[in-house]
Amino acid sequence: MKKILIIEDDLLISSLVQFRLKKDGYETHLVKDGNEGTKAIDSFDPDLIITDVMMPFKSGIEIIHYARKTKPDTPIIVLSSLGEEEKVVLEAFNLGVADFIPKPFNPNELAIRVKRVLR
Amino acid sequence: MEKTFTRFCVLFLIVFSCAKVGFAQDTLPFTDSTSFFQFLEKQQQIPSFKYRYKAVPKAGENTLLEDSVLSFSEGAGDTLVSKSFDDYSSWFQAGNAYLSQDSLGFQPAFLIYDVPSDLTAAQAYVANLWRNKDIFLPEETPEVGEDLVILANLVPYESGNNGRFRFFSDYKLVIVVSLIGFFLVMAIGMILFMVYIKSSHSRREALKEEYENQIIGPLSELLFEKSEEEIDALKQADIYAIFPEKDFKKELFKFVLIEKIISLNKQMKGDFKDKLKRLYKKFKLDEISIGKLKSKRWDKVTNGLVHINEMDLVEALPLVRELTDSSNFYIRSQSIATLLNLSEKVDLTTIKKQPYPLSRWQQMNYLRIIKYLHIQKSLKIDTLFSAQNQSIRLFGYKLVRMLGRVDLLEQLSELAPEVEDIEKIEILKTYQIIGVHTEAAFVNTCLRSDNIALVKAAARAAGAIGDQASAHILIELLEEKPSFELKMIYMDTLNKLDQSMYEAFVSQSEDQDLSQINDHLQDPLLQNV
Numbered sequence: 021m022k023k024i025l026i027i028e029d030d031l032l033i034s035s036l037v038q039f040r041l042k043k044d045g046y047e048t049h050l051v052k053d054g055n056e057g058t059k060a061i062d063s064f065d066p067d068l069i070i071t072d073v074m075m076p077f078k079s080g081i082e083i084i085h086y087a088r089k090t091k092p093d094t095p096i097i098v099l100s101s102l103g104e105e106e107k108v109v110l111e112a113f114n115l116g117v118a119d120f121i122p123k124p125f126n127p128n129e130l131a132i133r134v135k136r137v138l139r
Numbered sequence: 140m141e142k143t144f145t146r147f148c149v150l151f152l153i154v155f156s157c158a159k160v161g162f163a164q165d166t167l168p169f170t171d172s173t174s175f176f177q178f179l180e181k182q183q184q185i186p187s188f189k190y191r192y193k194a195v196p197k198a199g200e201n202t203l204l205e206d207s208v209l210s211f212s213e214g215a216g217d218t219l220v221s222k223s224f225d226d227y228s229s230w231f232q233a234g235n236a237y238l239s240q241d242s243l244g245f246q247p248a249f250l251i252y253d254v255p256s257d258l259t260a261a262q263a264y265v266a267n268l269w270r271n272k273d274i275f276l277p278e279e280t281p282e283v284g285e286d287l288v289i290l291a292n293l294v295p296y297e298s299g300n301n302g303r304f305r306f307f308s309d310y311k312l313v314i315v316v317s318l319i320g321f322f323l324v325m326a327i328g329m330i331l332f333m334v335y336i337k338s339s340h341s342r343r344e345a346l347k348e349e350y351e352n353q354i355i356g357p358l359s360e361l362l363f364e365k366s367e368e369e370i371d372a373l374k375q376a377d378i379y380a381i382f383p384e385k386d387f388k389k390e391l392f393k394f395v396l397i398e399k400i401i402s403l404n405k406q407m408k409g410d411f412k413d414k415l416k417r418l419y420k421k422f423k424l425d426e427i428s429i430g431k432l433k434s435k436r437w438d439k440v441t442n443g444l445v446h447i448n449e450m451d452l453v454e455a456l457p458l459v460r461e462l463t464d465s466s467n468f469y470i471r472s473q474s475i476a477t478l479l480n481l482s483e484k485v486d487l488t489t490i491k492k493q494p495y496p497l498s499r500w501q502q503m504n505y506l507r508i509i510k511y512l513h514i515q516k517s518l519k520i521d522t523l524f525s526a527q528n529q530s531i532r533l534f535g536y537k538l539v540r541m542l543g544r545v546d547l548l549e550q551l552s553e554l555a556p557e558v559e560d561i562e563k564i565e566i567l568k569t570y571q572i573i574g575v576h577t578e579a580a581f582v583n584t585c586l587r588s589d590n591i592a593l594v595k596a597a598a599r600a601a602g603a604i605g606d607q608a609s610a611h612i613l614i615e616l617l618e619e620k621p622s623f624e625l626k627m628i629y630m631d632t633l634n635k636l637d638q639s640m641y642e643a644f645v646s647q648s649e650d651q652d653l654s655q656i657n658d659h660l661q662d663p664l665l666q667n668v
Contacts, residue, residue, distance in 0.1 A: 032355055032399055033406055039359040101406070126409040127363075 022138055023047045025066035027057035027083060028099065029075045033123075037070065037099075040127040041134065054078020058086045066094060068138055070130075073100040073108055081108055084115045095137045097121060099130070167266050168276060175262055179227050181276060185265060187252045189223035190230035192237070195244035203243060208233045223250050343391065350386065350395040357381045358399065362414055370417045378422065397424050401449050419450045429455045437467045444473040453481050463489050472501050479508045483516075491522050496530040505534070506541060513542055521550055532558075533565050540569040548575055555581055560588070564596040571600040579606040586612045595628055602632040610637045614644055623652055630656045 024046045028034035031052060038048045049064045051057050055077040061069065069087055073080035084096055095118035102109050102122070109120060118137045121130055169175040179185070194203055194211065195218050203211045209221040224230035237245040249261040256264070268274045307313055361370065361381070379387060386392045397419075404415045419425055429452065431443025440462065447455045459481075462474035471493070478489055490497075490505065497505075509518060520542070523535030539547050548570075555566045555578075563585060570578045582605055585597035594616075601609040613633045617626060630653065634641045645657045659665050 030402070030406075031351065032358075032403060035355045036359050036362070036403070039356075039363060043363065123406045124408040124412075126407065126411060128409070 021045065021047045022067045023049070023064060024068045024070060024134065025057070025060050025064050026050050027052075027054070027060070027069065027071040027075065027080070029053060029072060033099075036127055037130060040131050044131055044135070046134070054080075054083055057083045061087055061090060061094075065091075068134060069094055069096045070099055070134070071096060073098060073102055073112070079108070081111055081115070084112055084117060088115055095119075097130075097133060097137060099123065099125065167269060169262070169265075172258060172262075175258075175265070178265070180231070182265075182274060183226045183228060185268065185274060188261070188264065189225060189250040189253070190227060191223045191248050191250060192221040192230075192234045193246055193248040194219045194221075194237070197242050197244075200242055203237070203245075220248070220255075346391060347395050350392050351399065353382070353386065354396055354399055358403075358418075361418060362411055365414070367410070367414055367417055370414055370421060373421050393422075393424060393427060396422060397427065397446065400424065401446060404449055416450055425450065425452050425454075428452060429458065432458045432462065437470055440465075440467075441469045441473050444470070444477050448473070448477040448480055451481060456481055460489065463493070468495075468498070468501075471495065472504055475501075476504055476508055479505065479512060487519055487522050490534070491526045491531060493526075493528055493531055496528065497534050502534050502537070506538070509538065510542065520544060521547055524550060524554060529559070529562070532562060536562065536565040536569050540572045543573065545573060548573065552578060552581070556584070560590045560593045564593055567593075567596045567600040571603045574603055576604045576606075579604055579609060583608050583612055586616065591625070595625065598625075598628045598632050602635040605632065605636050607637065610640050614640070617644070617648075617653070620650070626650075626652055627656050631660060634660055 024041055026034050026037055026041075026048060028037070028050075029052050034050050034052070038050055041048050049060055049066070051060045053076040057071065057075075058078065060066075061083075069083070071080045071083050075083075080098060080100065084098075087094055087096060096112075096116075097119045098109065098112050098117050099121045100109065100123060113120065119133050121133060169178040179190075192209060192211075193214070195216075196203060203209070203219055211219040211221050214220040221234070224233065234245065234247075237243055247258070249256045249258070251260065251264050265274070365373075382392070382396075400415050400419050404412055407415065428443050428446035428450065431439045431446070432455065434440050434443070444459065444462070446452070447459060456478065459474050459477050462470050463478060465471045465474065475489055475493075479487075487509075512518060520535055520538050523531050523538070526532050526535070536551065538544070539551060551566055551569065552575075555563060558566070567582065567585060569575075570582070579601075582597050582601050585593050586601065586609065588594050588597070598613065598616075601613065610633055613629045613636070617629050617633075621629070630641070630645075633644070645653060648654070
């Protein structure tokens with residue numbers, strides 16, 4: 021069973037994403053801030069990371085930097101309300117994220133993209 | 140430093156004046172020898188102070204030596220000195236008979252600490268004792284007539300302070316204690332109030348978190364497991380099966396549910412958005428949002444308007460329309476934004492009728508909605524041109540250029556010569572941005588205006604839509620030696636309009652400013668600065 025780490029400060033959104041991904045048979049782990057996110061990357065050893073950009077303690081960009089150092093092969097999907105042309109999002113792309121999903125989003129579309137990235 | 144010194148001086152003066160007042164209370168009860176003897180008579184005995192007499196009798200006068208009461212003895216020279224007395228009365232009685240006999244040279248004398256002293260020293264000593272409060276005037280016992288005593292005996296004794304607490308007789312103390320008590324009570328009250336507010340707030344937050352956790356699961360299930368039709372078919376009993384009835388009926392639970400649904404609605408798209416809207420109505424949360432419009436608190440009304448806008452509650456539009464004339468800025472702005480967003484036919488009449496001036500914030504807010512709406516709906520922007528409110532008319536002219544409504548330029552062209560200068564400036568900006576070359580004549584007319592702001596706007600517009608006549612007018616204006624800022628605008632525009640005319644003018648001119656501006660305009664690094 022593939023493991024997905026969801027790092028998102030909005031509990032409602034993360035729970036909804038978790039609910040949808042569980043339906044597809046993934047093992048999921050939720051964390052609500054950047055600090056917990058970096059710890060979970062080590063402890064949970066995910067096959068995919070879904071992260072927000074603006075979060076407490078550590079931003080999504082810091083999470084990506086950390087993941088690139090410790091798990092360089094783990095794909096990352098960025099889920100953010102920032103536009104695709106925003107500087108931080110462009111920086112995320114430069115760091116090699118697999119996909120970017122802008123909010124508002126459709127959880128079904130997210131599930132399809134997750135499937136594609138993990139294939 | 141200077142302030143501190145001033146304060147110190149003021150404090151010193153206050154202390155000094157108080158001290159002065161204190162000394163003034165110790166006024167001596169005697170001023171001359173007569174009042175001094177009257178004072179001594181009242182005192183009778185004074186510590187370390189004795190009375191005696193001194194006499195210098197004429198030769199052959201031996202009467203004094205025979206007085207056994209005064210017991211005179213020989214002093215220095217021919218002086219005789221009596222024995223000393225401790226109290227005034229015995230001293231005065233002993234010598235009273237001699238005082239009137241001039242031949243005896245009889246006069247009072249004193250001993251202070253057994254040291255002979257004259258009248259001045261005695262006065263100084265007694266005055267010192269008085270000031271130090273070592274001696275006081277003895278209280279006079281009032282003489283009471285017998286009748287009064289008899290009458291008083293007839294009245295049974297009753298305490299004057301009966302039933303009264305002694306404390307209340309000192310009104311100053313009562314005031315001070317009352318003030319301290321009041322502040323203490325207030326402080327304790329405030330602390331208790333803050334503790335209560337904090338605890339109720341944290342209780343509310345904890346409850347909100349509990350409800351949030353309670354909501355997330357069932358809401359996710361509803362969104363993913365149920366179709367829109369199934370949501371519509373939900374009955375009250377089904378809802379109570381999803382959320383516990385006792386919680387669902389609580390105001391705070393519904394508040395959290397509204398918050399969560401609206402938050403999700405903002406972040407979701409596709410059929411999830413539609414499902415959320417259906418759930419909102421199914422849970423009868425729309426009634427709460429619409430009910431908020433009737434609140435007397437502006438924040439609640441605005442909150443209700445935001446909910447109506449977010450959840451597309453079109454049935455609330457008649458109520459929303461009523462709020463567009465509200466005197467409250469936020470209610471007015473949000474109600475118009477909601478109306479623009481939700482109305483099927485948006486003809487901007489609501490904005491046109493606004494009696495209040497539109498702020499830049501409002502204009503930006505409406506523009507954001509109108510920009511999105513004008514793609515889907517037919518907006519009659521031209522209705523704003525005939526608004527009574529000038530700020531609305533100005534907003535209308537701005538909308539023409541922001542939305543690129545070239546079809547309205549003809550109407551603008553008809554209006555432009557008649558409107559006020561401030562509106563002409565806005566129309567000129569619109570012409571400049573859109574590039575309406577047919578309006579060069581209007582630009583040239585504005586260049587001749589006495590209003591500097593209008594001339595500036597026209598000069599800038601001339602750079603984009605001006606003609607040969609504009610160039611000639613600009614040269615005429617430059618020859619009138621305007622301010623440096625105007626020269627800069629005119630030169631820049633002339634350079635854009637006709638480079639050969641510009642160069643010819645600069646080469647002929649002896650104006651130093653023009654030469655500097657020319658250097659600036661010709662410098663490739665400064666061209667856009």
